Amino acid sequence: MNPLLEQLKHIKEKDGEKALDAFFENHHFPIVEEDGVTFVYRGEADEVHLQHWIYGLPSSQRFQALDADKDLWHLHLELPKGSRIEYKFNVVKDGEGRWIEDPLNDLKAFDPFGANSVCRAYGYTPPAWTQPDPDARPGVIDDISLPSKVFGAERRFKLYLPARYRKTRRYPLLIVHDGTDYLRYASLKTVLDNLIHRLEIPAMVVALTHSPDRLAEYAADPRHADHLAQELVPYLEKRLPLIGRPEARGLMGASFGAVASLHAAWAHQNTFGRLLLQSGSFAFSDIGQNWRGPVFDPVVQFMNRFRKDPGRPSRKIFITCGIYESLIYENRSLVPLLQESGLMQVRYREARDGHNWENWRDRLRDALSWLFPGPLWMIYE
Amino acid sequence: MNELGVSGPLCAITAGWQEREGELEELCSHVGCEVIDLELYQRADGLFRADQKLVEEHRSRQEKLIRLQRLYRIRLHYALEAVRALNREESAPQPSLLRSERQAALNAVRALDRRHLRRVVKVHQQNPELRLRNSHVRNELEEIITASQAVLVAGGHIATLLNRIRLFDLKDLISQRPVIAWSAGAMAMSEHILLFHDCPPQGAGDAELLETGLGLVEGVVPLPNARSRLLLDDRERVGRLARRMKPMVCATLEQGSLLHWRQSRLLAARRSWRLTSDGKVRPIQPAD
Numbered sequence: 001m002n003p004l005l006e007q008l009k010h011i012k013e014k015d016g017e018k019a020l021d022a023f024f025e026n027h028h029f030p031i032v033e034e035d036g037v038t039f040v041y042r043g044e045a046d047e048v049h050l051q052h053w054i055y056g057l058p059s060s061q062r063f064q065a066l067d068a069d070k071d072l073w074h075l076h077l078e079l080p081k082g083s084r085i086e087y088k089f090n091v092v093k094d095g096e097g098r099w100i101e102d103p104l105n106d107l108k109a110f111d112p113f114g115a116n117s118v119c120r121a122y123g124y125t126p127p128a129w130t131q132p133d134p135d136a137r138p139g140v141i142d143d144i145s146l147p148s149k150v151f152g153a154e155r156r157f158k159l160y161l162p163a164r165y166r167k168t169r170r171y172p173l174l175i176v177h178d179g180t181d182y183l184r185y186a187s188l189k190t191v192l193d194n195l196i197h198r199l200e201i202p203a204m205v206v207a208l209t210h211s212p213d214r215l216a217e218y219a220a221d222p223r224h225a226d227h228l229a230q231e232l233v234p235y236l237e238k239r240l241p242l243i244g245r246p247e248a249r250g251l252m253g254a255s256f257g258a259v260a261s262l263h264a265a266w267a268h269q270n271t272f273g274r275l276l277l278q279s280g281s282f283a284f285s286d287i288g289q290n291w292r293g294p295v296f297d298p299v300v301q302f303m304n305r306f307r308k309d310p311g312r313p314s315r316k317i318f319i320t321c322g323i324y325e326s327l328i329y330e331n332r333s334l335v336p337l338l339q340e341s342g343l344m345q346v347r348y349r350e351a352r353d354g355h356n357w358e359n360w361r362d363r364l365r366d367a368l369s370w371l372f373p374g375p376l377w378m379i380y381e
Numbered sequence: 382m383n384e385l386g387v388s389g390p391l392c393a394i395t396a397g398w399q400e401r402e403g404e405l406e407e408l409c410s411h412v413g414c415e416v417i418d419l420e421l422y423q424r425a426d427g428l429f430r431a432d433q434k435l436v437e438e439h440r441s442r443q444e445k446l447i448r449l450q451r452l453y454r455i456r457l458h459y460a461l462e463a464v465r466a467l468n469r470e471e472s473a474p475q476p477s478l479l480r481s482e483r484q485a486a487l488n489a490v491r492a493l494d495r496r497h498l499r500r501v502v503k504v505h506q507q508n509p510e511l512r513l514r515n516s517h518v519r520n521e522l523e524e525i526i527t528a529s530q531a532v533l534v535a536g537g538h539i540a541t542l543l544n545r546i547r548l549f550d551l552k553d554l555i556s557q558r559p560v561i562a563w564s565a566g567a568m569a570m571s572e573h574i575l576l577f578h579d580c581p582p583q584g585a586g587d588a589e590l591l592e593t594g595l596g597l598v599e600g601v602v603p604l605p606n607a608r609s610r611l612l613l614d615d616r617e618r619v620g621r622l623a624r625r626m627k628p629m630v631c632a633t634l635e636q637g638s639l640l641h642w643r644q645s646r647l648l649a650a651r652r653s654w655r656l657t658s659d660g661k662v663r664p665i666q667p668a669d
Binding site: 164166168169200365366369370373375376377378379380381 | 397399400401536537538539540564565568576578581582583589605606
C-alpha cells in the first residue's frame with residue numbers, strides 16, 4: 001500500500017478526525033507517483049467508483065474501503081508517464097449513485113457539458129504557452145454575422161484579429177469549427193496571443209465559427225462545406241487584408257469539427273491548403289454497419305467515400321488524437337491513407353490524453369507552428 | 382544617448398518593423414526628442430511600384446538567396462549532426478583520437494559557414510544595380526541623416542532591415558554618425574548575421590548564418606533576447622556556438638544591455654555576456 005495511505009489509515013485509527021482534517025489540508029490528491037495515481041475519497045458511502053474516459057480500461061473502477069467505517073476509500077490506477085485524464089467519482093449510497101467531481105482535487109477541466117476533475121500523471125505539466133503571458137500583446141475578438149443563402153439564415157461567428165493588426169499587411173486565415181468552445185475550453189485566444197508573440201506562428205486572422213446544429217451540419221453536410229468555401233471565405237477576403245491563397249487558408253476542428261474540416265476541404269479542393277484535424281470522428285465501415293449510432297451514419301458514408309478516393313483535400317494536414325480515445329483506431333488508419341497518395345504532407349501526433357479540450361489545446365503549438373510557420377528565425381525585437 | 386552626448390534631433394531606421402514602420406510614438410517618448418523616420422520600407426515600396434525592372438531584379442536576387450539558404454541549411458544540418466554525434470561518443474580509450482575528430486567536424490561546419498557567406502556576398506555583388514546610390518531618394522535620406530545627431534536602428538525583420546539599408550546604400554552615411562542600434566538593428570551593424578533559436582517549435586534549432594552585415598562593429602556576433610532564445614545553461618550548446626563563431630565573440634543582448642564602441646574600440650559594456658568555448662557565459666569587459 002502507498003505509504004501515504006498507510007499514514008492516512010493510521011491517523012484515522014489513532015488520532016481522530018481533527019488530525020485527519022489536517023492531513024488532508026496538507027496533501028495533494030490524487031497521489032501521483034511514477035508508476036500511477038492513487039485516488040482517495042473521504043465520505044460515507046456503500047461504494048465508490050472512478051468514472052473515466054480511458055478507452056481500453058473498464059470505464060468504472062471500484063474503490064476499496066480503507067477502514068471498517070467505510071468513510072475513507074482509495075483506488076490505485078496504473079497511468080503511464082505524461083498522461084492526463086479527466087474523471088469523476090460515482091458515490092453510491094443507499095442504492096443511489098451520484099457523479100461528483102473529486103472533492104480533494106481543485107484541478108478541473110470544463111466542456112459544454114460541465115466540468116470534470118483532472119488528474120495530471122507523473123511527467124505531465126501544462127505547457128507554458130497555454131498560460132496567459134503578460135508580455136504577449138492581446139488580439140481582439142469581434143462578433144460578426146453573415147447572411148447565408150446556403151442555410152437561409154444569418155450565421156454568427158467571432159473574429160480574432162491579432163495584436164498590431166494593420167490593414168496594410170496581408171494575413172493568413174484560419175477557420176475554427178466550434179470556435180467559441182475552443183475559446184472557452186481550450187484557451188485558444190491565449191494560445192494565439194502567445195504563439196504570435198513568440199513568433200512561432202505568423203500574425204493571423206481567425207474566424208471562430210459556431211453551428212446551431214453541429215451534429216447535423218458537421219457530419220459531412222454539403223451545405224456546411226459550401227457555406228465555408230463559397231460564403232464565409234469570400235466574405236472575409238473581401239473585407240479583410242487576407243493573403244487569399246490556399247497555402248494561407250486553414251481549417252481546423254475537433255471531433256465532429258474535424259470531420260467538417262476534412263469534408264469541406266475535400267468537397268472544395270484547392271481552397272484550404274492547411275488542415276488541423278483533432279480527434280476526428282472519422283468513423284467508417286469496411287464491412288457491415290456503423291456501430292456508433294445514427295448520428296454517425298452520414299459521417300460513415302462520407303468516410304467510406306473518402307477512403308476510396310481521398311483526392312487532395314489539402315497540401316499540409318496535421319492530425320492529432322489521444323491514445324485514450326476510442327477514435328484512436330480511426331485516426332491512426334487515416335494517416336497512411338493520406339500519406340500513400342504522396343500529394344500531401346501529413347503529420348500525426350498522439351498524446352496520452354482523452355477526447356477533451358485540454359488535449360486539443362496542448363497540441364496547438366506543434367500543429368499550428370507546422371502548418372503556419374512563424375517568423376521566429378527572422379525577427380529580433 | 383547621454384554617454385554619446387547626443388540630445389537630438391535623431392533619425393531612425395525602422396524598416397525592420399515592415400508595415401509598422403514609422404510608428405514612433407513610443408520611441409519618441411522614450412528618447413524625449415524629435416525623431417524622423419527614414420521610411421526605408423515605404424520608400425522602397427514606392428520605388429518598386431514605379432519600377433517593374435527593379436522589382437524583377439530584386440525578386441530574382443531574393444529567390445537566389447532563399448535557395449542558397451535552403452541548400453546551406455541542408456548541409457549544415459548534417460555537418461552539425463556529425464558534431465553532435467561525436468560529442469556523444471565516449472572519450473576513452475584514446476581520447477586524442479576523438480578530440481581530433483571532433484575538431485575536424487567543427488572545422489567542417491566553420492568552413493561551410495564561410496563558404497555560405499562567400500556565396501551570399503557574391504550574389505549581392507552580381508546585382509549592383511539594386512543599389513540606388515544616385516537616386517533622388519538617396520539624396521533626401523542623406524539630408525536627413527546629415528541633419529541628425531545620431532541614427533537609431535530598431536529591430537524587427539533582420540533580412541528586410543538589411544535589404545533596405547543596402548538598397549539605399551546607406552552604410553557610409555550611417556557610419557559618419559553615432560549609431561544606436563538594438564535587436565535586429567544591432568545584428569545588422571555587425572559583420573556576420575547569425576540566426577538562432579535553441580528551442581523552436583519545429584526543427585533542431587541549428588543556428589545558421591544568413592549573410593554578412595554592415596560590419597560597422599567588428600568581432601562581435603550580437604545575440605538579442607539570448608535568454609529566451611538560447612539554452613544558456615546547456616554547456617555543450619553554448620560551447621559549440623562559441624567555438625563555431627571564433628574568433629568572433631558571441632555577445633548576449635537583453636533589456637538594459639549596452640555595448641559602446643568608438644572606432645573599433647569597445648569603451649563600455651553593461652549587462653552583456655559572452656559565450657565561452659568551455660560552455661559558460663561571462664560578463665563582457667571593455668578589454669574583450
